[in-house]
Amino acid sequence: MLVFRIAHKKYAKNLSVSGLSGRWNSNGKLVLYTSESVSLAFLENMIYRVGTGFNDDYKLMIIEIPEQNIEGIEIKKLSKNWRKIEHYDELQKMGDSWYDQQKRLVLRAPSSVIPEDYNLIINTTHIDFKKVKLIDILDYEPDERLEKLLKKYQ
Template structure:
């Protein structure tokens, strides 16, 4: 999460792979490394500083979730900057308030999952922020992403 949003559970409604602009969702991942990779891809490698934190949240197990499988998405769903196959599916889920959480495959690592959390769902207040920790990656990662060769 970026520090300018202050509240780690704030959903600004910025368009993403799984939501059209104005749809207020939070994106999460099943691991910190995946969340980091997703963030770096989205930001194209910029932002290695103290502006970003890791928000650890807890979602009660008793809440229903919906999971989208690769077969439901069709080929090409994970193309960079082409959300034409994913947004309609997720927008329908969002608008119908089907579940608080939509589990989706990661476009970065399709064997891993991301979690789209509907911030307008009636159960959104059941999410708890457990911790907010620094994101301090190895500086060599930034150099690699910027195309610099490191020895």
């Protein structure tokens, strides 16, 4: 299965991670956030770089993961306001539990940007992480109209 990540060119050369906390992990959990589509990867990336603009500093990473090693989280099992930042603790506990159990390589979790779409979080300490492959790194510079639209509302 192919998944996608948009990252600064400095971090797009390999599958390294920082260990910083995210929606589905607390600090120290070495996970790699990816998305099931390029468009979702773009939206997830833009949330964190509003105002920095589009340029050739960002790359599209195409990553292959084994499909049979995925654990999923269903939206119906989440609290009503799970997308709000106040619920990070709840979601991090779920993600940390998945990470610590080491049963599955990948956690398929709904995106807070578009809940009908999913991010795939890869546990880089899992025994099967060696099966994850960085297939390609492509230039990624979205349509400039998107940048104009975003800057209009800053």
